[in-house]
Amino acid sequence: MTDKTQAAPRARRALPRPLRSRALPVWWPVAAGVLAGGLLGGAYGVATPPEYTATAYVVAVPTEESDPAAALGFAQAYGRVATQLAVLGDAQVWAGVPVRTLQEHVRAETSPDAPMVSVTATAARPAQAADMANAVARALTRHAEDARAATHVGLRQFARAVKPAEPSSAPAALTGLVGACAGGLLGALALLVRPRRAPREEGPAAAVPGPAVAADAQGRL
Numbered sequence: 722m723t724d725k726t727q728a729a730p731r732a733r734r735a736l737p738r739p740l741r742s743r744a745l746p747v748w749w750p751v752a753a754g755v756l757a758g759g760l761l762g763g764a765y766g767v768a769t770p771p772e773y774t775a776t777a778y779v780v781a782v783p784t785e786e787s788d789p790a791a792a793l794g795f796a797q798a799y800g801r802v803a804t805q806l807a808v809l810g811d812a813q814v815w816a817g818v819p820v821r822t823l824q825e826h827v828r829a830e831t832s833p834d835a836p837m838v839s840v841t842a843t844a845a846r847p848a849q850a851a852d853m854a855n856a857v858a859r860a861l862t863r864h865a866e867d868a869r870a871a872t873h874v875g876l877r878q879f880a881r882a883v884k885p886a887e888p889s890s891a892p893a894a895l896t897g898l899v900g901a902c903a904g905g906l907l908g909a910l911a912l913l914v915r916p917r918r919a920p921r922e923e924g925p926a927a928a929v930p931g932p933a934v935a936a937d938a939q940g941r942l
Contacts, residue, residue, distance in 0.1 A: 751912060754908025754911070759901035759904065762903075773844055773888050775884065780837045781793070782875050796831055799864075799865055803838060809827070823853060826844060827853055829841075837879060840858045851885070858881075
């Protein structure tokens, strides 16, 4: 009878072991983050329409009454006013789009070493992107020509924007890869910050005394 009573606590203590073997592995947040991030990133890339980018270039040319240093300075100034309403108001006629569209999808950049202004436009269609960039560059050139008598610097078209052959937006495969990396990183962070469980001590009968040990102790008393 003593053997049966001593075997009962051991059987009870052995019950959680199959449950622990069926638990999820420790690194499951990382795998779940990679899978979820990859799916979301790929879905974003498929749902987002492609964008095309075209760029036109104009160069500042000094007159006989000016010098190259002045041309470089006015090129910086024209780069700042290229996306202003005074220029875009004229450009919308040639681009065939509203001024608001030009304000949102056209940007101008200058070089600190060369008197050049680049006008870049993005659109859902390749031809529209090229038309928007060329329209803003043409309008900027006309405004510079109107002020040429006072600035002694004019703008000339250096290169027209051409219709892009490929979209500039990221494909679905790339967005899926970026999403998987981001999801894996978040899963790893969640794995690091989650509380750790203290190891369970499974000692012999000293942790949970059996009925036989308790009866023997009472007999001695």
